[in-house]
Amino acid sequence: MRKVLLVVQREYLTRVKTKGFVISTIIVPLIGVAFALMTGYLATRQPTQSFRLAIIDHSGAMAAPTQNSLDTKLPNGQPEFSVAQTPAAGGSPNDVEESLRARVNAGGLDGYLVIPADLSQQIELHMRNPDNMRIIQTVSGAVSQALIAERLQARGVRVTDLHDVLHTEGLKLIKVGKTGEAVERGQTLGISIALVMLLYVALLMYGIMTMRSVLEEKTTRTMESLISTVRPFQLLIGKVLGVAAVAFTQFAIWMATIGLLFTYGAFMSAMTAGSPFSGTHIPISLLIYALIFFIGGYFLYSSFYAAIGAACSNEQDAQQLQWPATLPLVFSVVIFSVVLTDPASRASIVLSEIPLFSPILMTLRISVQTPPFWQIALSIALLFLSVVVVVYLSARVYRIGVLMYGKRPNLPELLRWLRYT
């Protein structure tokens, strides 16, 4: 035990003292803050210019009510739309549209609406950027209102102020959870994605750090001197724990930074005002579960990476051999949208119980829609059980691998190593 602690101590001190540690500790939160600032800025940034829309109305009844409905204002007080009616009779329909297309391409117009004479046919919206959902939704709403008004009048219903009658405030989303209800403005998705990315990056980064650390003794041949006093198992455990201590130090610094930022709330709220994340509340149970799954995932993946490092004798070989550990991590991220859309589906449940995926996918399920407790408990139990198994196997590979130099072992050789006494 004393020897393990000595290894942990050396591992920790030499790593924490490196420039790389200092730089990554400072840089990562800076990138995070820059990212948050940028998101906040982009989210709060509104268009300042009106959308210039032309309307060709072949029916003759739609143009005016549509134009009346497009009365929304931009935050700077400008109207959101500047609408011009184009007489449909000024030439053949193709000529009119041709000239409008030319104006759109020349930049004098942002789009035009074509309303057919027969209102049972589709109405067309031509625009340069058909991805602008906000414009499309507003125009679509205005056209619908005009159409409804037109049909009501055709049935003899007299409506003086249709706009007020049809106006709605839209849906307000409220997330129901065990801890109560919370107004949903997209923060569930935001937190889920942030958690998944954080876990993925952390597991990958510290896993590879462990692999490198395990390789260090072999590439430098320090192992030869060490094995006379330390058992390979002690060294392996010391290295995994040492890197873990580094990881938690770094995390603690980052969390403290975030805590400080939240404390100086003015900064935070100024930064995120109007963005979906303002006033976001992260449930404490989610944080605790995330921590448990991070710890379990860290030990699972780092001992997996450690075994790879143990089997190889140089970094190049290890890089080629690291895919079996990296693949399940990448898979967890690739598959996460499946779990996000339907966290209670059978596929989600099964995937979130499998140890290599559970650190990311179970945390994701908990953040989206807390699953039954037995599922969480089973997932945690399986995760930590597999940690024990992987650590044991890694130690066996390491015990043989520490003294093997040269050719990278293939799978049958690795299996034989596991049997050696």
Added chain:
Amino acid sequence: MDAITLEGVTKAYDSITAVDAISLRVRQGAVLGLLGPNGAGKTTTIRMVMNILMPDSGSIRVLDQPVGERTRDLIGYLPEERGLYPRMKVTDVIVFLAALHGLSQAEARKRAAVWLDRFELGAWGDKKLIDLSKGMQQKVQFICAVIHRPPLVILDEPFSGLDPVNATAVKDIMLELRDRGSTIILCTHRMEQVEQMCDSICLINHGRSVLDGELRAIKQSYGKNTIHIEFTGPEIFLCHPAVASVNRFGTGAEAKLKPGADPQAVLKAAVDAGAQISRFELLEPSLSDIFIERTANA
């Protein structure tokens, strides 16, 4: 009490038997030369003594205890493959390894300073290993092997890469350790070093111990069967039927006699042939000759 006792120790890797039923006793305070051609099984034997590998059969005792966790700390080891953490400071590496061997960090720091001074590395304690020359790094590694005053020291090619001054310093320290009661195992291919340093040897070939015992007794058992002769003139007498093999050199030759042959007959043949003899001496065989003979026959 014996420093090391091996009884019928065997170790096989898959189909290759690296060590085959070796039995060996090393007296406490001895300087044992562990010899053998490349791949003979020396490293495997050492690793079993250090409890890194487990023998398939047979028993190993170190200082009267069965090998295990407790015997590890009784051993100091200088591996043949050199290398220490290149980016750590010299003193930190020494203290780390000494602490692993059971010293307190404070004591380790104190001893490290003394040792560094002794090897004229006092000014380098705060430098990183990577900034040191190869010879300096080797001295640091030697310090790591002996700083905890182990009762059993295993040194694999300790002199390779050292200049004569440092080689002498290492030699002096080895003798000093021996005088304090440590047992030393010296693995090397340099026979003249074994003749200078060791009082007993164990020669391993193909995993088997082919020769072991007190160096003096072994050499005596061969008898004075070698003629060292310096001469000028005809050398036809070297083809005398009593001569088994000849090793020529500039001023003369070394001739090994057939068993029971009379050296005087060769001398007479030389005189009769008209050679001008400036030196004629009867010698025990060199360790190098014994080594070649024992490993070539097997």
